[in-house]
Amino acid sequence: MRDGNKTTLELINGSSEKLSILIGSRPGALYAGLTDREIFEKTEKKVQAVKAFVERHNPDIIFTIAGMTSEAESLGAEVLVRDEGSPLIKQSPLYENPDPSRLVPISLQDSPLCRTLIRSVRILSGLYPDKIVSASVNGPLTVAGQLMGLEQLLIHSVDNPDLVRELLAPVTSRIIELMNAQIDAGARYLHVAEPTGSLLSPSLLSGIGLSYLQELFAEVKVPNHLHMCGDTTAHLEVLRETGAGAVSVDSMVDMKKAAGLFGSSMAICGNIDAAGVLLRGTPEEVALTTRAMLEKMTSVKSYIPASSCGIPGLTPPENIDAFTKTVRTFSI
Numbered sequence: 604m605r606d607g608n609k610t611t612l613e614l615i616n617g618s619s620e621k622l623s624i625l626i627g628s629r630p631g632a633l634y635a636g637l638t639d640r641e642i643f644e645k646t647e648k649k650v651q652a653v654k655a656f657v658e659r660h661n662p663d664i665i666f667t668i669a670g671m672t673s674e675a676e677s678l679g680a681e682v683l684v685r686d687e688g689s690p691l692i693k694q695s696p697l698y699e700n701p702d703p704s705r706l707v708p709i710s711l712q713d714s715p716l717c718r719t720l721i722r723s724v725r726i727l728s729g730l731y732p733d734k735i736v737s738a739s740v741n742g743p744l745t746v747a748g749q750l751m752g753l754e755q756l757l758i759h760s761v762d763n764p765d766l767v768r769e770l771l772a773p774v775t776s777r778i779i780e781l782m783n784a785q786i787d788a789g790a791r792y793l794h795v796a797e798p799t800g801s802l803l804s805p806s807l808l809s810g811i812g813l814s815y816l817q818e819l820f821a822e823v824k825v826p827n828h829l830h831m832c833g834d835t836t837a838h839l840e841v842l843r844e845t846g847a848g849a850v851s852v853d854s855m856v857d858m859k860k861a862a863g864l865f866g867s868s869m870a871i872c873g874n875i876d877a878a879g880v881l882l883r884g885t886p887e888e889v890a891l892t893t894r895a896m897l898e899k900m901t902s903v904k905s906y907i908p909a910s911s912c913g914i915p916g917l918t919p920p921e922n923i924d925a926f927t928k929t930v931r932t933f934s935i
């Protein structure tokens with residue numbers, strides 16, 4: 604865990620420029636004229652979309668396009684790949700009966716979504732050897748929610764937490780396997796998306812999800828962040844205990860207060876509103892908002908300016924450029 608913390612902070616401190624993080628590369632699909640089906644089904648199309656994003660925006664960290672269902676597919680769920688939007692779970696062995704022994708694990712190579720994800724990381728790492736390509740996985744609670752159904756996960760977390768823990772154990776092992784496969788393929792950073800975490804109360808997150816997040820981050824040997832969507836203000840103390848190198852927070856969280864809570868041992872990234880100013884604002888508004896955030900966080904050495912969540916596919920490219928340019932040219 605310590606190494607993960609250290610390496611993420613070293614990444615920030617070791618960079619000659621202020622790093623920034625744009626979560627995801629989704630707008631690249633539009634730039635390359637590709638459908639969501641194509642980028643989830645074909646490795647070369649996914650790479651083409653990410654490449655279009657990278658060449659337009661020159662991000663510091665390159666994210667492939669992962670979606671939320673790869674791990675679940677590799678544990679026996681049937682996935683619906685769509686022309687528009689990320690793949691969804693069509694059927695899961697746990698929908699009717701949440702008994703974790705009903706999971707049907709297949710190898711990562713036999714899961715089309717995992718396979719294209721790993722291959723895309725390998726190709727992107729080869730194409731951009733001087734850049735940092737990120738591995739992407741979903742967090743244990745998020746994968747459990749995909750497998751069990753979100754509503755069932757939330758109900759069982761209260762009524763039968765042991766059942767949920769029983770599911771989280773094999774789920775976490777599978778996430779670690781997918782993470783390591785991407786790191787072996789050349790990824791030098793890790794993005795863990797755990798949006799479902801904030802739907803649990805802080806005490807349930809601590810009592811049910813925390814130990815699995817700790818297990819995951821204990822295995823990570825590269826700089827990384829844990830991203831949790833929504834208002835996680837009340838969850839920050841739990842997130843501090845995960846062992847993540849950084850926590851990536853959404854737009855509702857007060858960055859300064861969160862940074863104060865994390866202290867100097869854990870980095871924090873966020874939280875320029877991806878669904879707000881980045882998607883709907885003008886480039887001038889993005890620049891103003893980003894600058895205001897940088898000024899507010901000047902004294903926080905462990906701060907990484909970042910989008911608050913994944914960049915929506917329809918985000919105007921000028922807004923993305925305004926964010927990156929503001930970070931790169933900022934001086935007090």
Ligand SMILES: [Zn+2]
Binds near residue numbers: 830833853911912
């Ligand atoms: Zn998010």
